[in-house]
């Protein structure tokens with residue numbers, strides 16, 4: 001056993017003693033990252049096609065993000081939302097411009113972005129009539145783990161142990177425009193949908209489903225909220241996935257890639273929805289602070305200036321083509337997703353084995369459920385990265401064939 005192994009064993013021992021076991025963890029500790037690669041504590045290199053579950057869209061330690069954090073950390077780390085914060089204003093301007101929204105509320109995570117969206121829907125609804133409090137969500141959704149967001153996460157395994165949840169949530173079947181239309185009435189204050197359900201195994205919404213949601217929201221004076229926490233900031237080949245669908249929401253929740261690796265989230269709204277929250281309605285001590293916003297402004301500028309949505313579209317097309325070839329070679333079922341948010345549905349429940357073999361071979365991918373492999377590479381990848389990932393995936397799939 002070498003020194004680094006001993007250090008990792010010590011870390012694992014401390015975890016066992018002192019860290020709540022909310023995650024099953026692979027036996028790896030990453031020490032360094034650059035672009036599309038990570039290095040572990042033994043110096044082994046990994047091609048990262050998961051990037052912190054869709055967070056490091058601009059790649060690991062992008063120089064512009066690192067410089068912004070370093071400079072800001074040396075000047076001012078935190079004040080509070082009782083004062084103006086120039087970096088927050090800059091992030092808000094970029095997000096509104098790219099998202100086609102008017103105003104944002106900045107917070108610290110995707111979950112918090114959804115909490116703000118829920119409060120906007122409920123406050124607006126109750127002002128119209130006291131029982132206009134119903135939130136419509138889709139089966140298989142994932143919106144976060146706090147009580148509001150969890151109540152919108154229509155998956156039994158997440159909800160059942162924590163019941164009772166927030167009331168007045170109606171669940172509709174995924175991609176069933178008629179069922180959605182039928183479920184919405186005048187008591188609905190908000191409809192929450194992911195344009196592509198990420199945690200459910202990368203299931204894209206149909207255009208008809210999102211259109212039905214828009215029409216139902218208009219018909220019953222509800223707000224349409226798209227959770228773009230995983231799909232946003234270029235990942236699907238558009239800056240926001242809704243732009244590829246041509247269905248415009250009233251509110252978007254954003255997080256993950258917007259911070260370049262630093263925790264930050266945003267609830268962006270347009271029109272009337274942007275004016276609902278007033279002083280005292282909602283808040284956050286840390287949200288929109290100078291450090292996180294410096295990182296986010298840098299990451300968002302990189303996404304714009306380097307046209308990462310365009311790269312996601314181009315590299316997504318070639319990666320998808322390669323995945324299709326592997327799918328048909330090994331008799332797997334389906335490749336789905338958009339841009340660089342892709343998944344392969346396997347014919348056997350071996351996704352965990354494939355991800356484990358890939359990890360041993362220096363490729364990080366994600367098993368989501370028993371039979372789905374999810375790929376969320378950084379948006380800066382080149383053809384060489386795609387080729388390397390496909391070669392390693394081929395080996396892993398061969399081993400379980």
Ligand SMILES: Cc1ncc(COP(=O)(O)O)c(C=O)c1O
Nearest residue numbers: 109110111142143144198229230
């Ligand atoms: C679509 C979606 N919504 C919400 C969340 C929760 O975001 P966070 O973990 O930043 O709170 C996630 C996280 O995976 C997500 O994918």
